[in-house]
Amino acid sequence: MAKLTIDDLKKIKDNYKATMTVRDGGSRAKVTVHMGTCGITAGARKVMEALLDEISKNNITDTIVTTSGCAGFCSKEPMVTVELLGSSPVKYITMDEDKMRKVVKEHLLGGKIVEDCALVAGNESSY
Amino acid sequence: MENYRASVMLCGGTGCMAGDSLKIKDAFTDELNKRGLSHEINVVITGCNGFCAQGPVMTVYPDDIFYEKVKVADVPLIIEEHFIKGRPVEKLMYKELAKKSAIPLMKDIPFFSLQVLRALRNKGLIDPEKIEEYIARDGYMAAAKALNEMTPEQVIDEMKRSGLRGRGGAGFPTGLKWELSAKVKGGEKFIICNGDEGDPGAFMDRSIMEGDPHVVLEGMLIGARAIGASKGYIYVRAEYPLAVQRLQIAIDQAKEFGLLGDNILGSGFNFDIEIYQGAGAFVCGEATALMRSIEGKRGMPRPKFWRSAVKGLWDKPTVLNNVETFANIPQIILNGASWYTSLGTEKSTGTKVFALSGAINNIGLIEVPMGIPLSKIIYDIGGGVPKGRKFKAVQLGGPSGGCIPESLIDTPVTFEDIVKTGAIIGSGGMVVMNDLNCMVSVSKFFLEFTTEESCGKCPPCRIGNTVLQDLLEKITKGEGEEGDIELIEDISHEIIKTSLCGLGQTSPNPVLTSIRYFRSEFEEHAGDKWCRTGVCKDLCTFYIEEEKCKACGACKRVCPQKAIIGEKKVPHRIDQSLCVQCRSCYTVCKFDSVKIGPRAMRDQLLEQWVSDSGKTVAMAGKEE
Structure with missing residues (x-):
């Protein structure tokens, strides 16, 4: 790939901002599995597998599935963040395969937050 | 409309x-x-x-x-x-x-609402293996600014005005360090990222390297530009495989995008980064030992006749900063020094990341403005001590730090205020202890760690710490003598004064602060042969206060030795010949009827037991 100029950098920024956010990316939802060392040790890979399995089983095509690092609440890992278009992201804690499947069915498809394993809704303050 | x-x-x-x-x-x-x-x-x-x-x-x-x-x-x-x-x-x-709506909002939960994310701003938001996602969150914009719109002097000036101090523990002003190196004219220079995070209970840097590797690269790139370095190293321990993997992916992507390599973003500036994996020796977190390790030599510190910023790796000017320090830099360049100093105190600006662990409800990684009182971190963000136990102390700064007691819990978290307590902010490990922790044992744990990790080059650290450890071992075994505590203090001060590097100069801090705030506990161990927390097994006797016992049978059920005797409605009793001091009965009792007495009580109770039952008994457990 050719060398990046500052304009290229800005273009990438604008393009990817769209695909990363639910609102601008044309997706209906985004699911993030937090896979830092803490998350992986606590079983995030199994959670990810269950998520991908449910996504393909249910033929879900309008959802961004992605991984990220530690969400900060290491004692409550594995953690998953689900963001539906137009709502605040919801953080789920101490997830396992069954809970992940339930979250896909009830929250991602049904639009209803699974309260048993939801910790909090909203975005963290950063500035 | x-x-x-x-x-x-x-x-x-x-x-x-x-x-x-x-x-x-x-x-x-x-x-x-x-x-x-x-x-x-x-x-x-x-x-x-x-x-x-x-x-x-x-x-x-x-x-x-x-x-x-x-x-x-x-x-x-x-x-x-x-x-x-x-x-x-x-x-x-x-x-x-x-x-x-039982699911609360972030602003309603202190764990989230009291945090301000700067170094961790991409925490859990981006895919660390995609450079585009980092770029989408303003990634490499600061580098573009530093490379094309600012002179190296302006970058250094911005850093100096931001007041950013090294987040690895020593708190040396970053801008000043850069300036020292930048002033050396000509020749090859290096910039190193210290990712050799080794304090027990610390995982801040690992999380940044894993979760946002590009921010480290961008911080290094800006630093390299400021001092005129063409080559950078990230020194990361091999025990952090995921960090190594993600950093490598990040470096490869940055090279592919031309954000590392020659003529970066058309500025004519060349810079490259290489990962160097450490074998996990704690001393290699010390700057000069780390540089020797990269040179392929045994990781040992050197006397600091000169600064590494002037003569470091391969005797070239070298700037070494910690992972979290680098993670702060792009935001400072992008938003300016005055934005950065809008949080924190005059001498400790900005935010600091802490790894909260130990006896606390919300174990995790937090970022808070400097100057926040410790109590806010422990009770509001950390959610306090679990299982109804009492807060006893919080350990800051790992093997170089110390335990801060409850009486100082409102101390503001700044470099200066924490040092006054005898602890240090260090890299940011915060281990909370409750009333079940024995301060003598905690001191011993940290000394065992430093003794093990001492490189052996200078005698004060090599021999002094071993003697300290032996003394603590002796006290916890019940062989303490009068004068032992004073001897520990004396030796500690000598080690601090005469050790070669930061490891030795700070290694007595945990035991010194523990003696300072919990002296009576040391005296009980050495003099009364009594560990009131029941951690030191040779210094305690577990017994049941019959007036308080409700004969609920809870202790009887958990005792692995079947040493507890008693029927329903009859106060229970511990058979001292069978008790192995495992503390199960003590932690399970809801009526505070299980007590911990000095070792001498055990013989009295045993005699009484023998005379009551008229039998001789063999003792269980270790007898010396």
């Missing part, structure tokens, strides 16, 4: 009209006018909502909050709370819905 920020959909069905919903509408209009909100909030009368039984009802959009049985008198409250303060009025919310 006007753009309203919220709409009140007030039900105008027959049921609600009978409940005065039109008067409610007038009240809203009046009140909104009075408060100058009429152009922001729209009030609409709708058709029947269908939920007539709870009328008058209304829905607020876009919040989607449903209020029931609204009265004219409620209107000012709704406007004040909901529209001005942004807090839906719970008592008017439909009960079922109110229950449904």
Whole structure:
């Protein structure tokens, strides 16, 4: 790939901002599995597998599935963040395969937050 | 059409009209006018909502909050709370819905609301293996600015004005370090990222390297530009495989994008980064030992006749900063020094990341403004001590730090204030201890660690720490003598004064602060042969206070030795010949009837037991 100029950098920024956010990316939802060392040790890979399995089983095509690092609440890992278009992201804690499947069915498809394993809704303050 | 920020959909069905919903509408209009909100909030009368039984009802959009049985008198409250303060009025919310919103918002949970994310701003938000996602969050914009719009002097000036101090522990001003190196004219220079995080209970740097590797690269790139380095190393321990993997992916991507390599972003500046994996020796976190390790030599520190910034790796000017320090740099360049100093105190600016662990409810990684009191971190963000136990101390700074007791819990977290307590901020490990922790044992644990990790080059550290450890071992074994504690203090001061590097110069800090704040506990160990927490097994006797015992049988069930004797309704008793001091009965008892006495009690109780039952007994457990 050719060398990046500052304009290229800005273009990438604008393009990817769209695909990363639910609102601008044309997706209906985004699911993030937090896979830092803490998350992986606590079983995030199994959670990810269950998520991908449910996504393909249910033929879900309008959802961004992605991984990220530690969400900060290491004692409550594995953690998953689900963001539906137009709502605040919801953080789920101490997830396992069954809970992940339930979250896909009830929250991602049904639009209803699974309260048993939801910790909090909203975005963290950063500035 | 006007753009309203919220709409009140007030039900105008027959049921609600009978409940005065039109008067409610007038009240809203009046009140909104009075408060100058009429152009922001729209009030609409709708058709029947269908939920007539709870009328008058209304829905607020876009919040989607449903209020029931609204009265004219409620209107000012709704406007004040909901529209001005942004807090839906719970008592008017439909009960079922109110229950449904049981999931709190981040602003309502102190764990989230008291944090300010700067170094961790991409925490959990981006895919660390995609450079594009980092770029989408303003990634490499600061590098572009530093490379094309700023001179190296301006970059250094910005850093100096930001007041950023090294986040690895020593707190040396980053801008000053850069300036020292930049002033050396000509020749090859290096920049190193210290990712050799080794304190027990610390995982801040690992999380940044794993979760946001590009921020480290960008910080290094800016630093390299400022001092004129063409080559950078990230020194990361091999025990962090995921960090190594993600950093490598990040470096490869940055090279592919031309953000590392030659003529970066058309600026004519060349810079490259290589990962160097350490074998996990704690001393290699020390700057000069780390540089020797990269040179392929045994990781040992050198005397600091000269600064590494002037003569470091391969005797070239070298700047070494910690992972978290680098993670702060792009934001400082992008937003300016005054933005950075808007948080924190005069001498400790910005934010600091801490790894909260130990006896605390919310174990995890947090970022808080400098100057926040320790108590806020422990009780509000950390959620306090679990299982109803009592807070005893918080350990800061790992093997170089110390334990801060409850009496100093309101100490503001700044470099200066924490040092006054005898601890240090260090890299940011924060281990909370409860009343089950024995301070002598905790001191011994840290000394065992430093003794093990001492490189052996200088005798004060190599021999001094071993002697300290032996003394503590002796005290916890019940062989303590008068003068032992004073001897520990004496030796500690000598080690601090005469050791070659930071490892030795700080290694007695944990034991010294523990003696300073918990001296009576040391005296009990050495003099009374009593460990009141029951951790030192040779210094305690577990017994049941019969007046307090409710004979519930809880202790009897958990005792692995079947050493507890007692029927229902008969106060229980511990058979001292079988007890192995495992503390299970003590932690399970809800009536505070299991007590821990000095070792000598055991013989008394045993004699009494023998005379009561008329038998001789063999002792269980270790006997010396």
